[in-house]
Ligand code: SF4
């Protein structure tokens with residue numbers, strides 16, 4: 153599009169990255185400050201999302217976190233509902249739902265998520281970039297500052313910027329940690345000397361270092377090189393997906409406006425001011441078409457609308473549109489792909505809700521003690537030794553009991569006789585299953601154990617009982 157009529161390969165822009173120079177070095181991007189309708193709305197949304205993110209760890213229900221992703225203890229609380237390792241299958245459904253939703257959303261609305269809600273873009277463009285503009289000025293001033301020798305101005309500006317970046321990175325790392333281990337734990341770590349919580353302290357410092365590195369140096373590379381979602385765009389998008397798109401039908405052939413000159417050729421609406429390239433945080437030219445590097449940040453829409461207003465041409469030369477709506481003036485939102493994804497999403501959501509509604513609040517696993525068969529007692533009884541593991545997924549203490557369904561069996565608990573499980577806890581116990589020798593009819597009997605929660609039967613557990621036949 154951009155190279156129509158020239159000898160240059162119109163696809164040549166695909167052979168290089170805007171952020172890499174010909175000699176392989178990093179081409180540092182200095183995006184020009186932007187303002188406009190979309191930027192304003194993105195700013196408002198970012199305040200809401202950032203507030204939710206930072207307030208999240210403080211939200212508790214009956215003293216427990218509303219959200220917790222404790223990967224270390226494999227314990228998760230999502231919207232107040234607790235999930236244990238035994239609920240992994242339910243979490244897998246939740247993850248699948250999330251992925252299918254993202255795929256469906258991307259097929260219809262392109263990378264809207266990247267520009268409006270991705271934490272990387274939110275922090276980069278709405279927090280760190282704004283601070284950079286505030287301290288170092290707009291793109292041209294930043295270039296000038298970076299080219300300067302290390303004088304007092306450069307020293308204090310860079311020093312101030314990095315200090316503020318460090319403080320924000322600390323804030324983010326503590327918040328992330330609070331989502332992982334809970335806010336109470338984080339408060340404990342920060343209120344005691346590092347030696348008291350060495351692993352927690354190292355974790356916090358590591359996260360801070362990573363965030364500082366990403367937002368002060370790595371920046372757009374996270375979206376271009378690391379993010380797998382960006383890589384998937386090629387297969388997720390089609391000609392009907394809505395993206396930040398340059399209307400090449402309207403815009404080409406592009407050409408600068410020269411005052412008091414009669415145009416020899418009919419010109420498109422693009423005046424080739426290159427402002428859309430100058431504001432782009434990933435250093436691309438949207439006029440080359442949809443590209444993997446575009447994070448749909450809408451900066452080019454805002455700046456181009458401003459240009460169109462100045463040259464008295466209709467806004468929207470760059471806008472949210474699909475390839476089909478630009479080329480054929482048609483927009484089909486509900487394609488066969490979208491229908492299939494929607495159906496899949498409905499099925500998965502149904503399965504997830506069913507699993508969630510039918511899952512046990514309390515579970516018990518009974519296993520025979522390894523290496524032992526049976527014991528013959530002087531009393532004429534035969535016993536088998538078992539281990540039991542209880543998990544209380546509820547937020548209340550529960551009194552647990554195991555009782556054999558067959559009254560010829562009895563249970564003898566070893567050790568602590570009080571099987572009261574605290575809320576959200578796991579308990580391992582041991583017990584003997586005992587039967588009179590004279591009642592033994594087979595050397596391997598199937599036994600049903602009733603699991604009672606606060607006196608009520610909630611489950612039946614099957615196990616084996618081994619005994620000699622006399
Ligand atoms: S900002 Fe608009 S007019 Fe200027 S180069 Fe980009 S597309 Fe063309």
Ligand code: SF4
Nearest residue numbers: 432446447449450452
């Ligand atoms: S092309 Fe436009 S929307 Fe895409 S990243 Fe660059 S400025 Fe943002």
